[in-house]
Amino acid sequence: MSLDSKIPEGPIGDKWTNHKNNINLVNPANKRNIDVIVIGTGLAGGSASATLAELGYNVKAFCYQDSPRRAHSIAAQGGINAAKNYQGDGDSTYRLFYDTVKGGDYRSREANVYRLAEVSTNIIDQCVAQGVPFARDYGGLLDNRSFGGVLVSRTFYAKGQTGQQLLLGAYSAMNRQIAKGKIQMYNRHEMLDVVIVDGKARGIIARNLVTGEIERHSAHAVVLASGGYGNVFFLSTNAMGSNVTASWKAHKKGAYFANPCFTQIHPTCVPVHGSQQSKLTLMSESLRNDGRIWVPKKKEDAEAVRKGTLKPTDIKEEDRDYYLERRYPSFGNLVPRDVASRAAKERCDAGYGVVDNDTKEGVFLDFASAILRYGKEEANVKGIENPSEEKIKELGKKVIENKYGNLFDMYQNIADENPYETPMKIYPAVHYTMGGIWVDYNLMTTVPGLYATGESNFSDHGANRLGASALMQGLADGYFVLPYTIGDYLADDIRTGPISTDSKEFEEAEQKVKDEINALVNINGSKPVDYFHKKLGLIMWNKVGMSRNEQGLKEAIQEIAELRDEFYKDVKVPGSGNEMNSELEKAGRVADFLELGELFARDALEREESCGGHFREEYQTEEGEALRRDPEYTYVSAWEYTGKPSEAILHKEELSYENIELKTRSYK
């Protein structure tokens, strides 16, 4: 099957408007006869469910958590971008579009990104109308801050809890529709297969996680909003339950998987502390507005810091290496995430890491100079003449507390150190997956009637996502894109009537799910699920992580396949399928990660260039920067499942850049 991205004709600024003017609509009375299933209730799924219900469709929404409000969008910290240009610093739709394409290292689809930038301003209006309490200045107007990879302040925020506030906004919009009966909410349910009838997605098989019951649910279309697959690395900033299962089952039923190797390793996370660690915690990128990143200039100082014999605050200014400011003077500490992460790895590999763990991985994020700077400003504002250094620090700490208080508390809790007094220690961690299910301009996958939105699709961030753009994409897809494009497809379904769940397709899918569950429960091996998940994570981190090479990737493919065999021989899943059983849930998810991991490594092996978060050691400049190979690799890799990850077929969607010139990214 060839890939048709269905990009509308016309100049980039008119494409979305023209498209909306030309696609089919469903009349309000007919919408009442059409059902839509939405998987996931984060920003993408929550906003899509609310809007679809409001338009008149009957929505069935599913989440594995005990409430839709707990989806992992809730943990997003720093903010959401929008081209409002409230600061008058030269922002525009075009500039947001340009920054996003450049930040993504020229591997995203121009038309989708432009549309994202275009609807970004509506998101802010919408959220304010819903009562989302964004940060405001003393004049009562909305405040902005800056994020990596851009030269304007376009990020709206609610302290370090922007994701929470936006998700609660979408949740409230859902609640309004649940109260009306327009959304039927299925909490504690996990989708375990898509059902395809006559070539179209017509429903799902789900497991009730409380009773263990396997249920059939039908609809005229199915929307995936099930998030990313960063947990293939075991340790990541994702929630414990975040998984690839919904996407992977869809892939196995015909949805192509695009750019699986494009993964974002976020530069500022709390470093790993030990082997029993279950997850990693992000420290928002917004901290790089005021924090300066450094390591000691001398190796012996780094060693003394690790041993605990030298305090970072005792290292003199001239003995510190602010390596981002040194290497990238124009963007400094605000370079994009992939660049900042690799730079941290480079310093730690060279022996300058400051954390006393196995791999000595960690660098400082220091607020001392910001505290002094803000303190002096405050002293001026308050009219304090000749303030003491102590007073300045006190005032400065208050400003920092106001901006990042909850993040500092969180850090102190985990690391047991006071970041107001001593620099934070941070290191990159897996955070977001740019790759995902392939979709066309309408967000439809290669399976008719099956859509993918938010992090679960691949379309907007190319090979690297800019900070504060995930929230933007989730809400753009859910509130303002999918609800319109899906009408074009559903217009053909106004006479279809309810989809029966008694067909043989539903029966077969249900039986397959039951068989898989029974198989897992009956292996009765010797090792718990986490043993395999941790092993997979280590293979991924060491060989398919921040830097990759041909030999390592080939080894990883082999090792993952072997680990998968071992899993099916030796995993131990206690209990049965007919009860609440979180070990069984984990086993199903890890089984899918074990297949995805292999495709992920294959994709990384196939892409013989470095771009964004994908860094192949063989392809770098003399200064160690990513070296793209545009003539050979300006395409989206879309993989078709044929029975085994090793036999997946690669399809290419060529990317054409008509509005932005392909250039080597420079943040120097």
Next chain:
Amino acid sequence: MSADKSINITLKVWRQKNAEAKGALETYELNDVSTSNSFLEMMDQLNEQLINEGKSPVEFDHDCREGICGSCNMYINGQPHGPKNLNTTCQLHMRSFKNGETIYVEPWRAKAFPVIKDLVVDRSAFDRIQQAGGYVSVNTSGNTQDANAIPIEKQNADWAFDAATCIGCGACVAACKNASANLFVSAKVSQYALLPQGQVEAKDRVLNMVKQAQKEGFGPCSNTGACEVECPKGISLENIARMNREYLAASLSK
């Protein structure tokens, strides 16, 4: 606070097969618990031990493990989320416990939060309270007025934000001798009451949400303030006072 790198502990954990079954505290010994582990990582370690011994692991709710999703909910040594204030269970670390200590772990106890299994309770009553009015009735067309059309006084915006940081974990209910949900309900009522966008429906909202909370079986508030002390996000009692004012005004004008 423990200065040791690892400790040995005794756990007394509530085990209950399902909603109908009778539960009981079971005793487990757990050795070599790293003090830099979180409480939930300690529970992972316990579960690994139980699986290896052929016993059934303890079910508990958890997800983000960074203190924001509100999933985790353990009643530890008689306190919701354990001994540290302004803290969720997932953000509690084992350095807060001593070597040789006995730790009691129970589910939230409230009529409106029935136990599903072990430490997992059903908190869907909270969702239904929100469905009764915890929203602004604006459609999601994006064609609302410009976000900066209505300036909002910074103080009110900040208070609304503080109220909106509630994570819906239910610690307030678990802490309350009456199992009242007033802190939770008042946080949502306050967020909207403080913002111009919430004014239009303010009266119906407070009446309907309070009515739903009563219907769910949450008890009345007697202003003892245990909820505020145990709230991991520091939601203030002032919100309850504000809700009471809103409720009174709404009742009188209806």
